[in-house]
Amino acid sequence: MELLLAIVIGILYAAGIYMMLRRSLVKLIIGLILLGNGANMLIFLLGRISKGSPPIIPESSSVFIEAYADPIPQALILTAIVISFGLQAFAIVLMKRVYHVVGTDDLDKINNMEETL
Amino acid sequence: MNISIVLPVLLPLMIAILLLFFWGRIQSQKWISILGSLAVLGYNIWLFAKVYSGGLLTMQAGNWEAPFGITLVADVFSVTMIMLTSIAGLAVSIFSAASISSSRIRFGYFPILHLLLMGLNGAFLTGDIFNLYVWFEIIIIASFVLMTLGSEKSQLESAVNYVVMNLLASVIFLTAIAILYGIAGTLNMADLSIKVAQIENRGLVNVTALLFFVGFGIKSAVFPLYFWLPSSYHTPPSAVAAIFGGLLTKVGVYALLRVFTLIFIPDSFLSTLLLAVAALTLVTGAFGALIQSNARKMLSYLIVCHIGFMMAGLAMYTDTALTGAAFYLIHDIIVKTNVFILLGLVFIIYGSFKLPELGGLYADYPKLAIVMALVLFSLVGIPPLSGFWPKLFLFEAAFETESYIMIGALIFASFITLVVIAKLWSEIFWKPNPRKVDVLQKLPSFMDLSLNKRVVLITPLILLTAVSLYIGFGAENIVKLSSQIANELLDPSAYIKAVLGTNPQTP
Numbered sequence: 346m347e348l349l350l351a352i353v354i355g356i357l358y359a360a361g362i363y364m365m366l367r368r369s370l371v372k373l374i375i376g377l378i379l380l381g382n383g384a385n386m387l388i389f390l391l392g393r394i395s396k397g398s399p400p401i402i403p404e405s406s407s408v409f410i411e412a413y414a415d416p417i418p419q420a421l422i423l424t425a426i427v428i429s430f431g432l433q434a435f436a437i438v439l440m441k442r443v444y445h446v447v448g449t450d451d452l453d454k455i456n457n458m459e460e461t462l
Numbered sequence: 463m464n465i466s467i468v469l470p471v472l473l474p475l476m477i478a479i480l481l482l483f484f485w486g487r488i489q490s491q492k493w494i495s496i497l498g499s500l501a502v503l504g505y506n507i508w509l510f511a512k513v514y515s516g517g518l519l520t521m522q523a524g525n526w527e528a529p530f531g532i533t534l535v536a537d538v539f540s541v542t543m544i545m546l547t548s549i550a551g552l553a554v555s556i557f558s559a560a561s562i563s564s565s566r567i568r569f570g571y572f573p574i575l576h577l578l579l580m581g582l583n584g585a586f587l588t589g590d591i592f593n594l595y596v597w598f599e600i601i602i603i604a605s606f607v608l609m610t611l612g613s614e615k616s617q618l619e620s621a622v623n624y625v626v627m628n629l630l631a632s633v634i635f636l637t638a639i640a641i642l643y644g645i646a647g648t649l650n651m652a653d654l655s656i657k658v659a660q661i662e663n664r665g666l667v668n669v670t671a672l673l674f675f676v677g678f679g680i681k682s683a684v685f686p687l688y689f690w691l692p693s694s695y696h697t698p699p700s701a702v703a704a705i706f707g708g709l710l711t712k713v714g715v716y717a718l719l720r721v722f723t724l725i726f727i728p729d730s731f732l733s734t735l736l737l738a739v740a741a742l743t744l745v746t747g748a749f750g751a752l753i754q755s756n757a758r759k760m761l762s763y764l765i766v767c768h769i770g771f772m773m774a775g776l777a778m779y780t781d782t783a784l785t786g787a788a789f790y791l792i793h794d795i796i797v798k799t800n801v802f803i804l805l806g807l808v809f810i811i812y813g814s815f816k817l818p819e820l821g822g823l824y825a826d827y828p829k830l831a832i833v834m835a836l837v838l839f840s841l842v843g844i845p846p847l848s849g850f851w852p853k854l855f856l857f858e859a860a861f862e863t864e865s866y867i868m869i870g871a872l873i874f875a876s877f878i879t880l881v882v883i884a885k886l887w888s889e890i891f892w893k894p895n896p897r898k899v900d901v902l903q904k905l906p907s908f909m910d911l912s913l914n915k916r917v918v919l920i921t922p923l924i925l926l927t928a929v930s931l932y933i934g935f936g937a938e939n940i941v942k943l944s945s946q947i948a949n950e951l952l953d954p955s956a957y958i959k960a961v962l963g964t965n966p967q968t969p
Contacts, residue, residue, distance in 0.1 A: 370622070387637060388643065421592055439606070439621060439622070
């Protein structure tokens with residue numbers, strides 16, 4: 346499972362960076378989204394994945410007896426998902442606006458080099 | 463629970479919420495914004511005095527004990543930064559009231575400005591690395607809105623750059639946090655300080671440190687990662703450029719200083735890298751500034767160049783060097799904010815940022831020109847003014863550590879700053895205005911504005927100039943403060959003890 350996740354994360358990062366290097370605005374956003382998902386999966390993987398051991402202390406004891414799943418990575422991922430949702434929503438609206446104002450989605454044509462003497 | 467540390471975050475939030483109730487009522491929003499900033503400044507000065515004399519304060523959110531909950535820490539470095547943030551925030555609030563167009567204010571300029579200030583205060587106060595990420599996101603989302611508010615074509619085009627680079631920096635920062643959590647199993651910065659030192663696989667620690675360096679490096683615009691800055695900071699309104707130029711890159715520098723002194727103590731590889739990056743930032747920023755003909759682009763490159771001074775202080779990593787870096791940070795926040803406000807005034811007077819279209823300010827407004835001269839001289843670091851003292855410490859540190867390349871880079875950057883400012887001065891102030899008389903007469907004259915508005919426009923310039931004069935002439939106090947910050951950074955044991963040690967409720 347770890348190996349599979351590691352490969353998936355690698356693919357997500359690679360695909361994200363590849364998409365960001367394209368010239369299209371839409372692919373730029375897709376690249377950012379893939380990278381963000383890759384980072385979230387990475388937190389999940391590095392928080393040590395385990396199966397069927399919830400972090401709940403059984404009623405009969407007062408401390409953890411067995412190893413338990415670490416709940417923090419999931420809290421982190423939830424936070425990161427919410428944040429990246431907001432940022433990506435903003436970025437998509439911005440890209441749409443840029444497309445309307447500039448009239449192109451080619452990043453090479455969007456450069457404000459208006460500074461010519 | 464020690465509520466006094468949270469108030470620098472809560473007050474701006476409350477001001478922003480209050481401003482939302484006055485949606486569309488421009489005059490009330492201006493007043494609330496200015497008075498609110500004044501209140502935050504007053505509170506932050508009180509907190510500064512308390513921490514400076516009484517030692518650092520901590521707060522555990524929700525009373526979860528240190529390594530498990532989110533910790534807020536107010537040490538001298540943090541409270542100095544939030545005090546400077548609120549000084550710059552007040553100046554920009556006042557300047558915005560007179561210079562931001564009412565259509566922008568109608569679409570929520572002031573609430574977003576205060577949310578940005580809240581994010582900055584939070585980032586300076588937090589003692590938890592993931593919480594730092596969250597504050598960074600709050601800062602960038604607020605800055606995105608300020609950057610694009612108004613939706614002019616040039617603004618939108620540069621916003622693409624700005625948004626994408628900042629989002630990329632966030633992803634890299636998040637990746638670094640993921641790996642750090644994987645190898646150390648904690649997110650509390652004080653706890654990390656202990657745990658990271660014990661990890662045997664130093665290679666993995668260095669990779670994590672590099673990811674943090676790239677993430678913060680994009681935000682603070684160091685050498686190979688600065689290209690987004692000069693291509694975006696010249697498009698938003700002057701008040702926004704002032705808060706961006708003064709504070710946003712400095713958050714990155716603050717984070718670098720914090721992380722690379724508390725969590726990752728630079729080994730020989732990292733310190734060589736930091737030295738090289740600092741020297742190259744100084745040189746490339748200076749070269750960039752030299753060839754610009756747009757005053758704001760020139761200053762954007764100077765921001766990059768001057769980030770190099772602070773990086774140099776971090777790279778040399780001695781007591782003197784960090785004192786210099788802390789002093790430079792204090793000086794730079796005030797002066798950079800002030801210079802962008804100055805250019806905003808020039809724009810209001812002559813309607814342009816392009817040097818070939820400017821000129822004659824000294825003849826037209828001699829009194830204003832003298833104040834502006836003080837600002838520009840502070841930026842260069844003409845002796846009794848504020849920019850001189852931190853450079854003295856940095857040079858001393860460079861001689862102590864025998865890093866002669868650094869001395870060369872420091873001298874070169876200082877010299878080019880002088881050349882650039884001299885060019886700015888002769889072009890804007892001394893040269894007769896090259897534009898034809900009929901073009902100039904069409905411009906709304908500065909003296910035609912109501913006296914009230916003129917006073918409001920000039921007040922922030924005077925306020926920040928007074929602060930930077932104090933930094934220059936009261937250098938003794940600032941040196942004392944900076945060396946205390948340097949001591950804190952070099953010896954984090956008090957920080958760690960305050961966070962992890964005794965419960966703040968029962969000392």
